Amino acid sequence: xxxxxxxxxxxxxxxxxxxxxxxxxxxxxxxxxxxxxxxxxxxxxxxxxxxxxxxxxxxxxxxxxxxxxxxxxxxxxxxxxxxxxxxxxxxxxxxxxxxxxxxxxxxxxxxxxxxxxxxxxxxxxxxxxxxxxxxxxxxxxxxxxxxxxxxxxxxxxxxxxxxxxxxxxxxxxxxxxxxxxxxxxxxxxxxxxxxxxxxxxxxxxxxxxxxxxxxxxxxxxxxxxxxxxxxxxxxxxxxxxxx
Amino acid sequence: xxxxxxxxxxxxxxxxxxxxxxxxxxxxxxxxxxxxxxxxxxxxxxxxxxxxxxxxxxxxxxxxxxxxxxxxxxxxxxxxxxxxxxxxxxxxxxxxxxxxxxxxxxxxxxxxxxxxxxxxxxxxxxxxxxxxxxxxxxxxxxxxxxxxxxxxxxxxxxxxxxxxxxxxxxxxxxxxxxxxxxxxxxxxxxxxxxxxxxxxxxxxxxxxxxxxxxxxxxxxxxxxxxxxxxxxxxxxxxxxxxxxxxxxxxxxxxxxxxxxxxxxxxxxxxxxxxxxxxxxxxxxxxxxxxxxxxxxxxx
Numbered sequence: 001x002x003x004x005x006x007x008x009x010x011x012x013x014x015x016x017x018x019x020x021x022x023x024x025x026x027x028x029x030x031x032x033x034x035x036x037x038x039x040x041x042x043x044x045x046x047x048x049x050x051x052x053x054x055x056x057x058x059x060x061x062x063x064x065x066x067x068x069x070x071x072x073x074x075x076x077x078x079x080x081x082x083x084x085x086x087x088x089x090x091x092x093x094x095x096x097x098x099x100x101x102x103x104x105x106x107x108x109x110x111x112x113x114x115x116x117x118x119x120x121x122x123x124x125x126x127x128x129x130x131x132x133x134x135x136x137x138x139x140x141x142x143x144x145x146x147x148x149x150x151x152x153x154x155x156x157x158x159x160x161x162x163x164x165x166x167x168x169x170x171x172x173x174x175x176x177x178x179x180x181x182x183x184x185x186x187x188x189x190x191x192x193x194x195x196x197x198x199x200x201x202x203x204x205x206x207x208x209x210x211x212x213x214x215x216x217x218x219x220x221x222x223x224x225x226x227x228x229x230x231x232x233x234x235x236x237x238x239x240x241x242x243x
Numbered sequence: 244x245x246x247x248x249x250x251x252x253x254x255x256x257x258x259x260x261x262x263x264x265x266x267x268x269x270x271x272x273x274x275x276x277x278x279x280x281x282x283x284x285x286x287x288x289x290x291x292x293x294x295x296x297x298x299x300x301x302x303x304x305x306x307x308x309x310x311x312x313x314x315x316x317x318x319x320x321x322x323x324x325x326x327x328x329x330x331x332x333x334x335x336x337x338x339x340x341x342x343x344x345x346x347x348x349x350x351x352x353x354x355x356x357x358x359x360x361x362x363x364x365x366x367x368x369x370x371x372x373x374x375x376x377x378x379x380x381x382x383x384x385x386x387x388x389x390x391x392x393x394x395x396x397x398x399x400x401x402x403x404x405x406x407x408x409x410x411x412x413x414x415x416x417x418x419x420x421x422x423x424x425x426x427x428x429x430x431x432x433x434x435x436x437x438x439x440x441x442x443x444x445x446x447x448x449x450x451x452x453x454x455x456x457x458x459x460x461x462x463x464x465x466x467x468x469x470x471x472x473x474x475x476x477x478x479x480x481x482x483x484x485x486x487x488x489x490x491x492x493x494x495x496x497x498x499x500x501x502x503x504x505x506x507x508x509x510x511x512x513x514x515x516x517x518x519x520x521x522x523x524x525x526x527x528x529x530x531x532x533x534x535x536x537x538x539x540x541x542x
Contacts, residue, residue, distance in 0.1 A: 050425055076427035088422045090415060101415050105427030109408050117408040161426065 001064045003028040003195035004049070004165050009058035011041075011048055011219075018044040019055070020219035026165075026212075028063075029192040033210035034199050037239060041219040042199045043085060046167050050082050051075050062165055076105060079164030083154040083171060085199075091143040095134060098142055098153060099125035102160040125160070132156040132186060148179040155186060166190070168198045172205050184209060203240055207231075215239060246395055253387050261383040262455075267495045268387075268394040269451040274475040274487035275401050276444035281473065282482030283405050284437050285417030286336075287344045289469050290351030293331070294445025296464030297354060298324040299453035303371040304364070313377035321446045328442025332435045339420075351469060358461035370460035377454060390451055397447055402484050404440060413437055414482075471498075474512070478519050480526025489527050 006024040010017065018041045026032045036042055047053040049060055051072035059068045067075050090098050100121035104110045122138075129135040132152040137145065142153060151171060158166055171187065172180050187209055190196060200206045207213070213230040215223040223233045230236055249268075253261040273295055280286040301320035305311050311319075335346040358365045365371065380386040404410050415423045416430045424430050453459050462468065471494055479490025497515065502508035523530025 052421060052424075071429075072421075072424035073427050073429050076425055082425055084422070088419055090418050090422075092418070093414075097411070101411060101423070101428075102426050104408055104412065105423070110412055110428060111409055113404055113407045113409045115408065116406050117411040121408075157422075157426070 001028070002026060002061075003030070003063055004197065005061045005064075006045075006049065007059045007061075009045070009048060009060065010056045011044060011053060012056055017219050019048060022058070022216075022219070022221055024214060024221070026195055026197055028195055030195055031209055031211045032195075032197045033206055033213045034197065034216055035201070035203060035213060036216035038201070039218075040216040042201075042216055043169055044219075045216070046082060046169055046199065049167060050080060073105075076161065080167070081158040081161040081163035081165070082167040083158050083169055085169040085173060087147075087150050087154060089142045089150060089153055089157070092141060094139050094141055095129055095145075095153060096122045096125040096138040099128050099156055099160050102157045103128070106161060128156050128160045131159060148175055148183075151175060151179070151183060152186070155183070159190070163194055165195045165197070168196065170199050170201060172200065180205065203236075246391075249391055250388070253384050258383045261387050263495065263499055265383070265387045265390045265455055266499060267492050268390045269448055269455060270472070270475065270495050271488045271491035272394050272397045272451065273445060273448035273472050274479070274491045275398055275484075276441045276448060277472045278476045278481055278483075278487045279401060279404070279437055279441040279444070281476055282480075282486070283410065283413050283417065284434055286339065286434065286438075287341075287473070288335075288347040288441075289344050289466070289473060290331075290335075290347030290349070291441070291445055291472055292464050292466070292468035293347075293351035293354050294324050294328060294442045295449035295452060295468065296351075296358070296459075296461075297327055298446035298449030299459045299463060300358065300365065300371070302450055302453050303374055303459050306374060307371060313375075317377075317450055320450060321443065324446030324449070325439060325443050328439045328445075329435075331442070332438035336431060336434055336438060348466065348469070351464060352466065355461055355464040355466070358464050365461070368461065370458055372458055374453060374457040374459075376457065380454075386455070390455070393447065393451060397444055398484070398488075401444060405484075409433065409436065474516060478516060478527060480528035480530070483526070483528050486526050486528045493527070 002025045004026040006022055009019055009022045011019040022045060034042055044053065048055050051070060055068065059066060061067060062078050062080055065078060067078055090101065103121050103124055126135050126138050129138055132155060134149060134152055134156065142150065155171060168187065171183055175183060187196065198206055198209060207227055210227060212224065212226055214221055215230060215236055217239050222239065223230050223235050252264060277288060277291045280288050298320045301323045302316045305316040305319050331350050335343055335350065338346055359367055376386060380389050405413065412423065412428050412433050415428065416433050420430050452463065475490030475494045476487050478493055479488065480486030493515065494512065497508050497512045501511060505511055519527060
């Protein structure tokens with residue numbers, strides 16, 4: 001059974017197709033890289049999978065369950081988590097508070113109005129921050145962090161949800177070479193019971209993380225295969241090297 | 244400490260000031276309930292007078308038309324207000340931001356118009372008279388302490404709410420609604436619950452309001468009343484616990500005290516508001532804190 005199955009997905013904005021009949025099957029535990037030039041529809045595809053956008057046609061299922069019509073928060077409860085290309089954190093709050101909100105989202109306690117919110121969740125949050133090497137900054141507000149550290153918090157927040165399927169939207173964007181290497185190491189350390197789908201703009205940056213690669217162009221899948229297959233395919237070159 | 248100060252205040256003051264104090268506290272509960280939506284939920288309401296007014300009218304009608312006692316009257320008034328908030332929330336929360344503001348305004352205007360026109364029930368522009376206070380609290384001092392107790396309790400419950408996990412989620416939906424949904428939080432439901440809760444506390448302020456005045460008029464349901472509440476929250480500092488209290492004091496002092504000397508008190512309120520927005524755009528409470536920190540770090 002596929003961890004993520006997208007079938008015949010279509011989405012158009014004002015008549016302009018952004019995602020045009022995309023079918024994608026990601027096996028459990030797989031690392032899938034989706035690449036494509038600007039405007040290929042990569043982020044739109046993620047927004048459709050997480051439910052921020054509703055498709056015009058097609059279906060999406062996670063671990064065999066059809067989630068096409070579920071609201072975004074329901075999908076999170078089915079084991080789906082994501083990060084954002086444009087950093088989407090709670091800048092005024094501390095790191096531990098950010099992570100605690102992620103931990104809270106999947107527990108019944110999120111409806112609790114009788115107890116205080118902090119102690120229990122903050123301790124667990126600190127552990128999660130330890131996984132991305134930021135536990136020493138737990139009490140700092142996010143707004144004081146460097147850009148690369150914010151990228152880590154993005155990932156930590158998604159990891160806190162213990163996702164079955166994790167969608168990473170350009171996690172390496174805007175980072176220095178050293179920071180890239182360390183974020184890649186972090187992604188590589190995610191256990192295999194989490195399936196990871198990763199978007200990148202450039203061809204080379206994340207190749208070594210991927211088991212399989214999908215090339216998206218103008219909302220269509222034009223090449224899919226193993227690393228060697230995709231790199232060797234002339235259609236890939238056409239997209240990336242021009243006509 | 245603030246509570247102690249407020250408890251000792253009437254001892255040194257004349258009846259006029261004690262009554263002014265009661266009015267400030269009542270308005271503070273009203274402002275604090277708006278703050279739940281505006282400050283912690285990021286939902287600008289311009290129709291919160293609906294809850295104050297409806298609760299006050301229901302309480303008055305139960306006493307006048309049904310002849311029931313205060314306990315039952317308060318219960319029915321609050322139950323009615325909460326039911327209305329639940330219904331209005333379904334409509335208003337179809338939008339956020341400016342759309343939400345317009346919807347809350349429209350809903351409250353409907354009630355305001357109804358209160359004016361449904362003369363057989365509300366006596367229209369004459370308002371409803373002949374009401375009494377509970378426990379025979381007709382003296383200024385005993386009533387002040389009653390209001391102080393209810394206000395302290397209300398603020399405590401609201402403070403607990405925003406400090407709870409649901410309150411943390413509420414602040415999250417204010418800052419990053421999309422992310423909150425992706426984290427598994429039901430953004431709409433969090434907002435709806437808060438809308439009802441804010442309606443309830445608006446209703447409590449309405450009860451105190453009608454007890455104080457022993458009279459209720461459609462003007463309590465007006466846009467002006469909603470706007471003054473909103474102004475108090477913004478002036479005092481939205482999203483802070485003390486902000487609505489300070490803001491309520493500013494608005495009520497200008498409205499009741501200064502208006503005795505200056506006829507155009509609204510203009511002065513405008514000037515004060517402009518002053519606050521220019522020098523402390525985040526509101527008086529956070530603004531003074533900031534200036535104090537700057538002052539002390541220099542010295």
